[in-house]
Amino acid sequence: MHHKLTVLVQVDLDGRHVRLVVTGCLTEVNHRALSPLVRRARTLVPGIAVVVDATAALHVEASAVDMMRWSTEHEDAVPDTPPVEFVLPEELPAHDVVTRLAAWTGPRRHAERTGPAAQAALARRRAPARSRLAG
Template sequence: MQRKISVLLEVDPDGRCVRLSVTGALTRANQQALHPVLRRARTSLPAARVSVDLTCVHELEPATVDLLRGAVEQDAGLSGSVEILEPGAEPAEPAVAALDARRRMRAKVLRRRCAGLPVTPPGMALHAAS
């Protein structure tokens, strides 16, 4: 069975921050799927800071984060503008920490979608998390 990832791209309304929220199983093979998404985010919003949030990943193969970090450093368009948040790491900015509850709720929705389960409308949970 192939392990998959799900990526949610969030763009700050002022265009200064782009966040890629990754859920699922991040492996050596499927981490390569993040590279074009990162490049696309950088070319669309060149002044934006891009954060790759891996804190909601279910399974993380050893050395996967190192491979992703190495690919970012080797790409001239990405180096210096991409931040990778690993599981257990604290966010760098207070504004990013404020989105934590919403991110966890979205991660639950993405997990259900990856599993092929129906997603119930969040309703009041969305308002409570914002």
């Protein structure tokens, strides 16, 4: 399964707040891509408040959040910079791709229709296309 991480950086006009909105999947493997963004946001202006918002993420691993917290606590930040705030949903979301696909009904397929006309139309679609060069 592909775990893609997407981050939107929102900087307030006054330059006192930065919000990193995380969407996609935040996993133990890809959390390393988020760390430099947090570090960079903390060095923009002394005293800047950085918020990592993962409420819109599709999948969040608890171990990834723990690693992110640990790395932000142990890195050298600009003096007088407040700690990074993490905004998480009450329950960390997990992948539920199978249930989403099973719940999707989508448009009805022609094969589901019954009757001789529907069967003939389906057979015509499956027939190989004739070449214009073959007389």
